[in-house]
Ligand SMILES: Nc1ncnc2c1ncn2[C@@H]1O[C@H](COP(=O)(O)OP(=O)(O)O)[C@@H](O)[C@H]1O
């Protein structure tokens with residue numbers, strides 16, 4: 001078992017305002033494993049930023065436990081608050097890099113000095129700081145811009161500098177809060193791929209906050225869905241995509257995996273005797289199913305809908321298949337399908 | 352040319368270049384007062400301005416009590432018209448420099464007159480720094496010192512130069528009034544040797560010299576502000 005690098009336990013965040021209190025994060029518990037790329041998705045205002053900001057205590061919780069890198073940063077389960085010391089927090093934060101939607105680079109420093117600023121309290125000598133800054137710029141592909149000012153760079157380039165800055169102190173965790181939301185699709189994908197590369201090359205744990213499911217699909221292993229301050233679902237991305245029945249989750253995933261809404265939109269004139277949804281990865285497909293169904297059970301299978309999605313570079317197929325034949329044969333055919341590697345969901349239509 | 356000047360500006364010529372009432376002396380007095388009160392008032396204003404941002408509710412060290420004390424002090428001194436401040440602060444001036452009149456004595460009310468104005472301007476300039484930059488710096492483990500001087504002041508430096516220019520120019524206005532406590536300077540020349548003696552040529556020349564001084568400060572300020580600003584593409 002790999003260790004949990006981030007553990008949140010029943011974390012609550014409340015903002016007391018003049019006339020009301022905003023309960024931005026409600027009883028959220030979450031464990032993130034070392035080396036994971038963990039996505040947190042939800043609508044704007046769901047509490048994603050507030051939640052992840054509790055990881056490096058940029059946001060102090062109202063209650064709960066925050067444990068990062070095996071150290072307890074914050075604990076309040078019985079009304080008594082225990083905080084990590086200010087000095088220790090400062091040191092620990094250097095183990096947790098963070099990047100933001102609006103890059104937040106310092107405009108009055110060159111690109112290289114932005115990175116050097118992060119290394120101010122490291123043990124490195126001035127010369128070593130310069131070398132390391134250049135090395136990091138090389139990693140993000142911007143070595144030739146070392147002496148430029150951030151305003152002279154494009155959005156995508158600025159975010160790369162921000163990534164280099166976040167990596168300056170060799171952190172073990174990188175938090176990305178909507179880091180691609182201000183970028184065009186091409187830059188978005190480049191930044192996401194860079195995060196993935198860093199994850200693989202440096203073994204960094206990445207926490208990716210976004211309101212775009214495409215970003216999650218591209219690089220995340222695990223995902224949590226937030227809505228109105230609550231964490232409504234979490235798990236392996238494939239399981240969530242294929243099996244989640246939660247309406248909010250389904251809205252995010254879109255309809256490509258959702259049999260009922262596909263059927264509704266297809267508006268079939270003649271309904272088959274049975275409908276099944278088959279979901280499979282390229283590894284799962286061995287035999288020609290439709291032919292087998294006909295040969296072995298004498299049922300006629302007909303593809304109603306077919307789609308391929310790519311999750312973390314892996315194609316995942318979804319087929320809706322209508323089956324016609326007598327009750328008994330259909331039952332046997334379904335058993336056969338269930339025994340295969342393919343994920344099979346029988347669709348019972350209400351409408 | 353010289354003849355023409357002597358005919359048209361007799362009083363100006365009469366004051367002479369050297370001597371107690373001479374032009375050199377009043378120019379030096381104005382520069383002396385402006386420079387030193389800018390240093391003292393500037394440091395005081397910078398400290399108070401930074402405190403107003405740091406201890407604010409949204410600041411890096413929120414503290415209602417300190418914020419309110421600083422805020423009230425600034426508001427109090429800001430509310431006192433300068434000519435009244437000259438009198439109000441006289442005992443303190445006496446205590447500090449041993450006299451209530453003269454150019455050096457004027458530095459005390461000048462510094463106290465200008466610092467609240469500057470503190471408010473510094474406050475606005477520093478607050479213009481995006482809180483996201485502060486947060487990003489905090490996330491890389493910056494100390495409060497780093498945040499104040501490495502982020503707030505450094506990021507707002509162009510804006511700080513701009514408000515310093517404005518402050519310096521209004522300070523020149525205040526030095527003119529310091530003539531009331533015998534501080535001399537160009538303002539005093541314009542009023543005492545010009546206006547009060549119906550010597551309008553003296554008033555005109557003193558005014559022109561002040562205007563030239565203001566323009567020079569403005570030009571240098573604008574140049575520096577532009578040079579120190581990298582937040583726009585250029
Ligand atoms: N500092 C704050 N003071 C008051 N309310 C806040 C503060 N920060 C966030 N909120 C509120 O908390 C809720 C969650 O915000 P946020 O975490 O930014 O959501 P998300 O990142 O998912 O868009 C929102 O209703 C927001 O208005």
Ligand SMILES: [Mg+2]
Pocket residue numbers: 045048049050177178
């Ligand atoms: Mg957010």
